[in-house]
Amino acid sequence: MARVGLSALFTSIAGRYGGGVFRNWKGLNVLGVLPDSVNNPNSTKQVKARGLLNCCSKKWSALGVAVKEQWAAVATYLTDQWGNYENETGTHQVIRTPRGPYTALGALVSIHSLLGSVEAWDCEDAISDAPVGVTAPSNPLNLAASGDTDGIDVTWDDPASWGVSGNAGYVRIWAKSENGAYFAQLSGSVAAATEAYEITELVPAGGDEPIVLKAGLYFIQADAVNAEGLRSAPSAVVKCVIAAPPV
Numbered sequence: 001m002a003r004v005g006l007s008a009l010f011t012s013i014a015g016r017y018g019g020g021v022f023r024n025w026k027g028l029n030v031l032g033v034l035p036d037s038v039n040n041p042n043s044t045k046q047v048k049a050r051g052l053l054n055c056c057s058k059k060w061s062a063l064g065v066a067v068k069e070q071w072a073a074v075a076t077y078l079t080d081q082w083g084n085y086e087n088e089t090g091t092h093q094v095i096r097t098p099r100g101p102y103t104a105l106g107a108l109v110s111i112h113s114l115l116g117s118v119e120a121w122d123c124e125d126a127i128s129d130a131p132v133g134v135t136a137p138s139n140p141l142n143l144a145a146s147g148d149t150d151g152i153d154v155t156w157d158d159p160a161s162w163g164v165s166g167n168a169g170y171v172r173i174w175a176k177s178e179n180g181a182y183f184a185q186l187s188g189s190v191a192a193a194t195e196a197y198e199i200t201e202l203v204p205a206g207g208d209e210p211i212v213l214k215a216g217l218y219f220i221q222a223d224a225v226n227a228e229g230l231r232s233a234p235s236a237v238v239k240c241v242i243a244a245p246p247v
Contacts, residue, residue: 051123052109052112052113053109054123055123055125056105056108056109056112056127057105058123059127060105060108063127067130068104070129070130070132071104071105071107071108071130072104072107073130073132074102074104074107074108074111074130074131074132075101075102075103075104075106075107076102077135078098078100078102078107078110078230079100079101079102081136082097082098082099082100083100083101093221093234093237094174094175094176094184094219094220094221094234094237095174095184095221095223095234096184097233097234098110107130108127108130110229111128111130111131111228111229111230112127112128112229114225114229114230114231115128115229128229131228131229131230133164133165134163134164134165134166134226134228134230135163135164135165135166135230136163136166136226136230136231136232136233137159137161137162137163137166137169137224137225137226137230137231137232138159138160138161138163138224138232139159139222139223139224139232139233139234139235140156140157140158140159140171140222140223140224140232140235141156141157141159141160141235142155142156142157143155143156143220143221143222143235143236143238144156144238145218145220145238145239145240146240147198147199147240147242148242148243148244148245149212149213149214149215149242149243149244149245150200150213150245151198151199151200151213152175152198152199152200152213152218152220152240152242153196153197153198154173154196154197154198154199154220154222155195155196156171156195156222156235157195158171158192158193158195158224159171159224159232162192162224162226162227163226163228163230165228166226166227166228166230167226167227167228168192168193168226168227169192169224169225169226169227169228170189170190170191170192170224170225171189171190171192171194171195171197171222171223171224171225172186172188172189172190172222172223172224172225173186173187173188173189173190173197173199173220173221173222174186174187174220174221174222174223174234175187175199175202175218175219175220175221176218176219177202177214177216177217177218177219178216178217178218178219179216179217180205181204181205181214181216182202182203182204182205182218183203183204183205185202185203187199187202189225199213199220200212200213201213213242215242215243215244216241216242217239217240217241218239218240218241218242219237219238219239219240220237220238220239220240221234221235221236221237221238222234222235223235
């Protein structure tokens, strides 16, 4: 990563230049390398995500006032939940936490995206009841990771609580490589009481499909989602150095 020293004629610089891109990083103007390609904006997930937004927007207009007020209450809770959590705290935060404040429609979209995978969403699906009075689960504990290029074995303890009036849901495992070869991404979702998951492949930067792991340093993090669609704060980040398995 190159650092850019600006003269008195310039106070900031941003945007693409040649094969790189200028951006501000912790108060410094830096030049990063652009990937050879970008993720496909018309991938299945991207298309379904846009479809989810369109469906929720159309269904929202048909909801009654009382139901909209319930979703407004959920939006207030979500805004308060994340309001004191600084986005991407720490040097190697893997999970990007939500940015508030939430709108009522935004809360509806958020909850429905967590109740099921984006790929499973269908515009004919009914809107779920607003989880008024339900709180988020606590975060997974004692996250640990070890392995080699054949796979990273991740273990944890499920949340001590799935939230007030909440029911057991699932734990999500996130990962990224230290060298940027694999961007921060959701690796998998595991049902409650499983407490173990193996990462065998990840989507590389600029790619669309997952590939096998390469030797290097990885950062792993987890969060939990209860059956009502509320997500926990992220767990602590753990580091895992992997190499090729012995022959």
